[in-house]
Amino acid sequence: MTESRQAGARTIRMEVARFRPGEDDAPVMQGYDVPVLPDWAVLDGLNHIKDRLDGSLSYRWSCRMGVCGSCGMTVNGEPRLTCGTFLTEYGEGPVRIEPLKGFPVIRDLVVDIDGFLAKLSSVRPWLIRQGEEPPLTAEYAQTPEQLEAYKQYSMCINCLLCYSACPVYVLDPDFLGPAAIALAQRYNLDSRDMGDRFDVLSQDDAVWGCTFVGECTKVCPKHVDPAEAIQRYKLTAALRSVLPWSRR
Template structure:
């Protein structure tokens, strides 16, 4: 039988319409060995304070909804366990670098616009219509993009990225990793459309290879690698564009 212990969860609270500034509120939460931080928050909402607002859905690190800062580290609260912090208290805050909508829920608008800007879908070449037939890929071709396709848009990488924190014009880790995911796919022919995003100052050149994005990624996507592979692509494009036919520069 799991023994019940008690931990103090300190939550950042902020209701933009009524509060002047964010503040912290502490709750004493009974927990068992297998309880996650998310379950701790759910306990608060169900038994202690129904006004606490946070996002969650799958409880199993698939949906990417429950990202938050736990003791200043961006984590998915569903795969972070209260037992690892007890007997110390934990501090739960909304993901860093994003505006707060309410309590732990952040405004994702900026990321969604950036995601859209990288054309995150397969763009087949014209005249390449397989009809009813499937498109075949070799295992090697699948491996080229599979790792980058694991992104669940949880935004932990944006909360971890000091460059995004300094300048939010930076396209950022997840959007650039997804850009690379489609560029690396043998079925895609949309590279030229995505090159403008890569080549911009706010594209791959906003990154200084701190690497925290890859450290915190719960799906091991390795955005830092994707971005730095595209620094090479952008450099080639910069110098070799003069060899391309006019109109494609």
């Protein structure tokens, strides 16, 4: 069924960045003609290339449902999830696929995210409890209002589109970045959390490094609004400087 559908479909040109560090001097664009079906995302086009045209192409993907965040790439200059970006959006083409900006390239469209993972770990994105712990069968009950306080920031899928879109991060790789700060806020605003992330967040390369361009929020596929999270914590940090006993 799939082959018959492809046989009658028009094609679109996909120009894909190819790069092997240590072997290639610079990335080059390689063109492939792929079928355009109404329900085909850019990721389907890449899978067609991998399966039918060039098995050497390297890229990341997993769920195809906009949940795992692993298929983020630069599509015609914009950071996008390729599983949710459809070929029909680009008319007659071409569709240019490149790795996310601001990250070292491992191969082709695969980028090195170790730096981001270290930043994420530094904000301790988990519930921090102090003192005696209740039994494992106990629950930390929350009201709907308490859940709503942080729910938006909990939707982050670590797709890194916000980092690729952020002009501060592209110029300064030491910048803590939108997703890490938004996830820190997710726990800061959780009524069950007892941690203190002030020393990590209130730094020149953390919230104070943000110039509030807002591109991180614009490209976020889950509407997390990391720009808002950063600005909210700027206010918290400013109040904390004046009122040291205030933590939230």
